[in-house]
């Protein structure tokens with residue numbers, strides 16, 4: 001079968017996107033216009049809006065906005081870039097909501113914030129029937145749902161992957177990436193001149209993701225399916241010890257204790273690391289970086305006794321309750337989550353789409369040979385706890401794990417403290 005090139009698809013798609021979005025804006029199915037729509041649950045009002053989100057690392061969010069703005073000169077979107085760190089983004093969005101400011105219209109919500117924003121009525125319920133939710137990955141749809149209602153539309157999903165330098169492994173006579181932590185360590189012993197492994201270990205949301213992955217990859221769970229904390233277990237201890245011992249033995253370089261996503265990416269792209277735990281977005285960027293271009297690949301995360309289990313991440317689109325022009329916001333969200341826009345975004349950024357069918361498109365698989373690995377990792381990904389007080393949950397995790405990684409407490413003490421702190425926070 002002849003496979004259409006990505007460039008051809010992309011060109012065709014730009015035209016389709018413009019038509020679709022114009023049609024959406026004019027269709028009689030759109031919510032009633034008139035009124036500003038501010039401070040109400042009604043999705044009314046048309047005019048300029050903003051999209052608030054973390055740093056546009058790929059640069060492609062601005063491209064998508066430009067395409068929209070060309071087709072909607074009276075309903076333009078302005079990108080408000082918040083800091084790189086997930087915790088600081090949340091802080092600014094919460095402050096904005098608490099002061100009932102209309103500065104942010106569409107919020108790019110991390111998957112773990114949905115419950116808090118929905119329960120506090122900081123975001124407006126979205127009309128489920130206006131989205132073809134059956135086409136999206138069910139795990140991503142779940143992350144935008146609170147008490148069976150949709151508050152955020154699935155936009156970008158995420159799962160941790162093992163980035164590795166295939167050139168260095170090959171030179172050392174290693175033909176496949178490691179499936180277990182023991183194999184990873186043994187591979188590192190055979191490759192000289194680079195650090196072994198890093199992830200994101202600064203005291204912020206990324207640490208919660210890396211810790212949860214370590215526990216899940218040892219067969220445990222930070223919070224069990226009934227919502228009970230579960231870190232007083234041998235599996236949680238083995239998971240945390242992988243990281244604690246990693247720092248002690250030098251398997252993880254000391255400076256990784258300050259790493260967030262972009263620091264970790266830079267270390268990998270300088271050629272300093274053999275293995276890195278990272279999200280899919282890095283694929284496109286490292287494919288252009290001179291020292292890593294053509295030299296790396298990705299694999300599922302390794303675990304204690306076999307392949308590990310990544311943390312489910314991602315970002316969804318919600319509408320601030322205090323914003324004006326919510327009808328425009330809804331159409332803009334439909335545009336960003338449409339098949340054509342998601343396809344173009346995958347091509348430009350390698351960020352993981354939420355639409356399931358894109359993972360199986362031959363032309364996309366040809367350009368991104370890692371798509372099947374990504375899909376398998378996403379299907380295996382474990383969500384973080386769904387809690388209205390999620391910020392307290394993650395703060396407790398970050399404090400306990402960070403003090404173990406920096407040697408201030410033992411693994412046993414850190415986990416005992418965490419178990420007792422999590423109890424009241426996760427009780428329903």
Ligand code: GLC
Nearest residue numbers: 086110111158205206313314
């Ligand atoms: C990524 C994930 C997000 C996670 C964050 C942690 O952006 O998509 O879910 O919370 O990283 O830094």
